Amino acid sequence: METLELEFPTKAQDFLPLKGTDYLELYVGNARQAAHYFQTAFGFQPLAHAGLETGLHDRESYVLVQDKIRLVLTSPLTKDTAIGRHLDRHGDGVRVVALWVNDAVQAYEETTKRGAKPFLKPTVEEDEWGRVVRSGIHTYGETVHVFVERTAYDGPFLPGFKAWKPDYRPAPVGLRYVDHMVGNVGWDEMNVWTKFYAEVMGFSQLVSFDDKDISTDYTALMSKVMSNGNGRIKFPINEPAEGRKKSQVEEYLDFYDGPGIQHIAVATNDIVETVTQLKSRGVEFLQVPKTYYDDLLGRVGHIDEELNELRKLGILVDRDEEGYLLQIFTKPIMPRPTLFFEIIQRKGAKSFGKGNFKALFEAIEREQELRGTL
Numbered sequence: 304m305e306t307l308e309l310e311f312p313t314k315a316q317d318f319l320p321l322k323g324t325d326y327l328e329l330y331v332g333n334a335r336q337a338a339h340y341f342q343t344a345f346g347f348q349p350l351a352h353a354g355l356e357t358g359l360h361d362r363e364s365y366v367l368v369q370d371k372i373r374l375v376l377t378s379p380l381t382k383d384t385a386i387g388r389h390l391d392r393h394g395d396g397v398r399v400v401a402l403w404v405n406d407a408v409q410a411y412e413e414t415t416k417r418g419a420k421p422f423l424k425p426t427v428e429e430d431e432w433g434r435v436v437r438s439g440i441h442t443y444g445e446t447v448h449v450f451v452e453r454t455a456y457d458g459p460f461l462p463g464f465k466a467w468k469p470d471y472r473p474a475p476v477g478l479r480y481v482d483h484m485v486g487n488v489g490w491d492e493m494n495v496w497t498k499f500y501a502e503v504m505g506f507s508q509l510v511s512f513d514d515k516d517i518s519t520d521y522t523a524l525m526s527k528v529m530s531n532g533n534g535r536i537k538f539p540i541n542e543p544a545e546g547r548k549k550s551q552v553e554e555y556l557d558f559y560d561g562p563g564i565q566h567i568a569v570a571t572n573d574i575v576e577t578v579t580q581l582k583s584r585g586v587e588f589l590q591v592p593k594t595y596y597d598d599l600l601g602r603v604g605h606i607d608e609e610l611n612e613l614r615k616l617g618i619l620v621d622r623d624e625e626g627y628l629l630q631i632f633t634k635p636i637m638p639r640p641t642l643f644f645e646i647i648q649r650k651g652a653k654s655f656g657k658g659n660f661k662a663l664f665e666a667i668e669r670e671q672e673l674r675g676t677l
């Protein structure tokens with residue numbers, strides 16, 4: 304794969320060891336119904352709950368889990384709350400990207416002394432299952448990173464949450480872990496935020512795409528991928544680029560009213576089975592033209608999967624030096640054209656599907672055309 308020159312160290316710094324994504328918290332208009340949606344459509348399992356019954360008066364949260372992915376869905380219970388203002392401004396979206404650390408105090412100190420804007424000073428929370436320490440910093444837009452140290456905790460989720468055990472439990476669909484999370488930032492801000500991840504969080508730059516890589520006849524964007532040392536956390540950062548029409552990143556920035564998380568990519572070991580399940584449960588995916596498959600094997604070489612199955616489901620394939628990957632993108636899952644999910648299966652490839660960008664962005668443009676936002 305051809306890449307641009309990397310401006311940041313190719314080896315990440317180890318002052319901020321991250322063990323993985325701990326949880327993602329979404330602020331949503333109706334957490335109870337959103338929980339039902341993620342159970343029914345995506346196969347997430349009920350894990351924990353906090354609300355009036357646990358002594359909260361201003362908000363309610365449902366926590367869902369599927370293998371290593373934890374989603375927290377939070378809604379306000381009263382008017383004039385910070386969560387309510389967040390919802391009014393952004394619509395439903397990701398507020399917290401929580402990262403699992405061994406030492407939340409150290410994570411806070413190392414990042415804030417390198418210039419991170421504090422969000423949450425190190426805070427100890429305890430209940431009968433033990434203690435958790437959390438701290439947090441701001442990143443782009445109103446998105447925050449919370450560092451979670453849970454070495455001395457074996458409760459269902461976090462102190463203050465009770466186990467949530469409803470009878471309703473649709474089966475999982477094989478989602479395993481968060482592969483990467485993409486942020487959209489404003490014009491000329493990509494380098495500001497890649498610099499933030501390099502300097503403040505010790506990430507290195509994996510790869511870079513310019514507007515020649517990611518453009519169609521009409522729209523364009525630029526992207527750089529930042530990763531932590533062990534590669535478990537990967538944050539591609541997009542910014543819009545000049546095109547003849549409005550790009551998907553600009554559309555996102557308009558509707559989200561600023562930078563935020565654009566998509567959450569979740570990994571599966573069997574994308575054909577996972578996507579078959581998701582489709583049968585009503586999840587809608589972007590469709591590329593059937594001609595995409597005409598010369599697919601010529602482009603990517605031998606693959607283990609049945610071409611017909613991939614064509615039927617609309618799954619995309621790309622290859623790099625190390626292997627290949629299969630991927631598919633949902634339509635936005637919110638009323639606003641903002642957040643969506645990617646389902647990805649890696650078979651050796653460590654890249655992000657560059658060979659699919661053009662087909663994919665043309666599919667997004669067709670949706671934008673329908674929305675009147677192209």
Ligand code: FE2
Nearest residue numbers: 485568645655
């Ligand atoms: Fe992605």
